[in-house]
Amino acid sequence: MLNLKRKRSKMIELIQMMKTLDQAVARCSRCGMCQAVCPLYIVTKNESDVARGKLMLLDGLMRSFFEDPKGVLQRLDRCLLCGSCAANCPRGVNTLEIFLNARIIISGYSRMPLVKKIIFRYLLSNPELFDRIISWASKWQYLFFIKTEFQLDASCAALISPLLSKRRMVPLAPVPFHKISPKIDPALKPKLKPKLKPERRKTEKKSGLKVAFFVGCLLDKVFPKIATDIVRILNYHEISVFIPSSQGCCGIPALSSGDQVTFNRLVAHSLDQFDPSGFDYLVTGCATCTATIKKFWPSMYKPASEDQGAAVHRIAEKTYDINQFLVDVLGVKKSDKAEQNAARPIITYHDPCHLRKTLNVHSEPRLVIQANNAYSFKEMPDADTCCGMGGSFNLAHYGLSTDIGKKKVANIESTGAAVVATGCPACMIQLVDMLAREKKQIRVAHTIEIYSEKILSAIPSGAI
Ligand code: SF4
Ligand code: SF4
Incomplete structure (x- = not known):
């Protein structure tokens, strides 16, 4: 009886929290235009896979038409968070923010699975430990995967996790970018200046621009060559580059799993690393990191102070995708010598x-x-x-x-x-x-x- 009462009061609490999304959900007119662009719906033809269906489920839950938050969470998780629905919605329904907020609320109600909790709260939240574990994994990965001519073949990956089986994986890099890059800009951290090698002290470049580079997990641990290319390209264009020594994840894996606590920790960690008054632009080479910093840091982060809230907005304004930075800020253009030539790949x-x-x-x-x-x-x-x-x-x-x-x-x-x-x-x-x-x-x-x-x-x- 006591249990039933407790369950009921938790459900009422959940519904109250869901009501914070009421106005945003109510914008949906049920027109169904999101069906034509949802990559998942196109494959499954299942109404609960498209934005309209998901919004109707959320509406039903907050109006107590049914009481199945776990079932709704399962439907919400079947989503690529690709934003195609939001980009094509005539009513401007902000589906991504609705889905992310709903995942946070319902995950809080139904408790996160232990494995996810360990990964997010103890590994991802702790960049140094995460780096050590990935570094260890990069050394041992070939014991579990078979290297093929074309790509690392994950046919034996089921030994580690059935989730990875049958995949052709891009291997972890033997040396991550943070171990091979210049570590820090002495102009921003003067107390570390004496330790730096002379060639790393050249912070003022001809352009007069200073750019902070947010590397992101995948460029750091899987594609360090791309990160290296970005730094070299910026140097080529005479841009001073600032790369903090202990960067973490942008937070999107935690946020999309409904883990607000880890997302907040990771954004706070990044705020410690990137003082927006110290650079003109922040660039990334990862579309997802850029979108997270520009869109989700300002809207989803819960700042502990006004200063933190202001810093998140200033960083978001200064953040550019590297392609956008090259074209819009540095004026990179299409080559005018690009005549048609059949021999070119x-x-x-x-x-x-x-x-x-x-x-x-x-x-x-x-x-x-x-x-x-x-x-x-x-x-x-x-x-x-x-x-x-x-x-x-x-x-x-x-x-x-x-x-x-x-x-x-x-x-x-x-x-x-x-x-x-x-x-x-x-x-x-x-x-x-x-x-x-x-x-x-x-x-x-x-x-x-x-x-x-x-x-x-x-x-x-x-x-x-
Ligand atoms: S396109 Fe927008 S308004 Fe139309 S059903 Fe989808 S989410 Fe609702
Ligand atoms: S964000 Fe989700 S619901 Fe919207 S189009 Fe992409 S897969 Fe479909």
Whole structure:
């Protein structure tokens, strides 16, 4: 009896919290226009997979039409958080923020699974420990995976986790970026100046601009070459670069799993690392990190003080995707020598959802690619449809992720491309897996790698 009473009062509490989303949910007119663009609905034709269906479930829960918060959370988790619905909604329903807030509220009610809690609260929240564990994993990964000619083949990954089986993985880098990069800008941390090597003290470059580089987990631990290319490109353009020594995750994995506590800790950690008064711009090479810093830090972070709240907004204003920074700030242009030449390999571009739909960045990465006239650029059909990654969606719903990814492979292949470029390391991981599954020998590259090939070919590699 006591238990029933407690359950009931928890349910009432949950409904009260859900009511904070009432106005945002009520904006939905049920027009169904989100159906045509939802990559998940297109595959499943299941109404609870599309934004309209999810919003109706949330509405039903907050009006006590049914009492099944766990069931609603399961439906909410079947979502790539790609933002296609929000970008195409005639009523401007902010579906991503509604879904993220609902996940936080319902996860708080139903308690997070222990494994997730350990990963987020004890590993991801603690960047130094997380770095040590990944460094250990990078040394032992080949005991569990079979290396194939094309990509690291994860056919034995089930030994570690059934979630990873059958995947073609991009391996962890033997040395992460934070171990090979210049650690710090002495102008911002004067007390560390005496320890720095003389060549690292050159902070004032000709452009007069100072840029903070938010590296992000995937560029640091999986793609350090791309991060290195970014630093070298910035140096080439005479930009002073500031790279804090102990960066953490942007927080999106925790936020999308409904873990507000870890998200808050990670944003607070980043605020300690990046003082917005110390740089002109903050750049990232990861579409998801950029979208998180620009959109979700200001809207979802709960600051402990007014100063923290103001800092988050100032950082968001100064944050640019690297492609956008190169084009809009530095004036990088398409090469005017890019005449048609049949001998040049074809390159195509995949729009990461977080760049195209969340930030409306789409022409800039295409211009950055076309600054390198060694390739012939060709658009693929539906370049802006999701690749099927969706972060943890890929782990939890690999079959659906693959169904979505197969369409992307067909679109890439239809261009005859030798290379597919994109601006998001998570999309790169998905594209590598999907192309390898279909046995397509098409290279996956970051836009910055393509630009670097042109710009940096004459510069010695050690000169970052
Ligand atoms: S497009 Fe917008 S208003 Fe229409 S059903 Fe979807 S979320 Fe609702
Ligand atoms: S965010 Fe993407 S996957 Fe989720 S409901 Fe909207 S369109 Fe569908």
